[in-house]
Amino acid sequence: MAGNNPEHAAATKKTSRSKTTGRARLSQKAIVNVAADLFARNGFGATSLDDIADQLGATKGALYYHIKNKEDILRHIYLMVLTASEEPLAEIARSQAAADEKLSRAIAHHVSVAASRSPAMMVFYREHPHLSGPFAREIVERKKTYERYFEQIIEEGQVAGVFSRAIDAKIAAFGLLGMCNWLSQWYQSSGPYTHQQIAAMFAQMVEGGLNAPAGVEATR
């Protein structure tokens, strides 16, 4: 950022190197984790390599021994999210459980990833325009595949008569995914509910709905 603006405060920058002692202990993983945090907080474009290096108590130049360039860091964040997400969901989809059971498990899985990898998740759904080349296309494809699993589980339930046909499966899947992905905007592990509890509520909400069971009246 720049110029001679007196009230710059804005994006929490310039926190002065906080790592306490001596030399930095750099590693690709450490860089990617710190970067995910900063990218989530300030955005990819507004985060400089100096910011990342500072946060690690190192210098900009040192980063280049571990990573190819800035975009390379982003790529690693995307891979991190995908490797944590893909296989478990594929296995749930492959399993023999009933559709509603599958959906509950898929929600629990997705919520758990969103909760535990919250900054990386935020970056994942935000910064794809900063990926280029074939990798960008690959990510789009894998994301679509991932989302299609949810759609398929719902369709499966509709065919089996477990789920109503009144709602388009694709729209339902997008709605559900939005519900879960939004977690990274507000979830804090210090909050009143664990991510398992939240997942259970989401599942109940999407499957059973908010409406009170028929025939039951208010108690006052």
Place this chain on the structure above:
Amino acid sequence: MAGNNPEHAAATKKTSRSKTTGRARLSQKAIVNVAADLFARNGFGATSLDDIADQLGATKGALYYHIKNKEDILRHIYLMVLTASEEPLAEIARSQAAADEKLSRAIAHHVSVAASRSPAMMVFYREHPHLSGPFAREIVERKKTYERYFEQIIEEGQVAGVFSRAIDAKIAAFGLLGMCNWLSQWYQSSGPYTHQQIAAMFAQMVEGGLNAPAGVEATR
């Protein structure tokens, strides 16, 4: 961005001024709209004033006749979203309808804003770290107030016995809002459903749930 990177392509920059003829016809509104688009696509930090000016077929200097500075543009985007959102929702909450009816209407309203102001909406939920000073705090407060309306409608329904008490109202509200806000990530007005239809599906999904009505079996 910078250096001497041969494969820069990334974030769709450098589109060379596209506006065809003669002088630009600038206005605050035009600037804000174009900026919302670019901020949504590439992020606030990665969008330069030159980018905005180019897209308008004007030069950076001209922008400063209409706006105070870059952050000022962001502020206008936030105000745009809030003025379109707040009052209609407040009126729905104030109305005498039953809670489930209120909720449906609130969803329809929110979805409609998310669909029609999609880029601004994306910016709204993404770039708050780039707001500074008292305005930043004001926005946080107004956003919270807005979200609390949803929570209150759900609580109201729980008290009236229309909604089940099994799900925490705050979690339900966050889930619902995530569902709607996520629209800006995938909705295209050219798609198979209007935003009204999507809102109706979302309402049915959240209130009635996906589960098929009891006693009804699959038709095959």
Place this chain on the structure above:
DNA sequence: ACACAATTTGAACAACTGGTAGAAAGATAC
């Protein structure tokens, strides 16, 4: 002690950033 590889530094770089000043152009009314 020595050699050799793995890391980190710190400076240099060219391009780009947000922001400013003043000249120039366009429009409008007389």
Place this chain on the structure above:
DNA sequence: GTATCTTTCTACCAGTTGTTCAAATTGTGT
């Protein structure tokens, strides 16, 4: 045509950006 006001352009500033690289430092095995 002149005078006035609005709008846009050009040129520039000082600071920041991502990236490279030779030199210095550290770590490890012998």
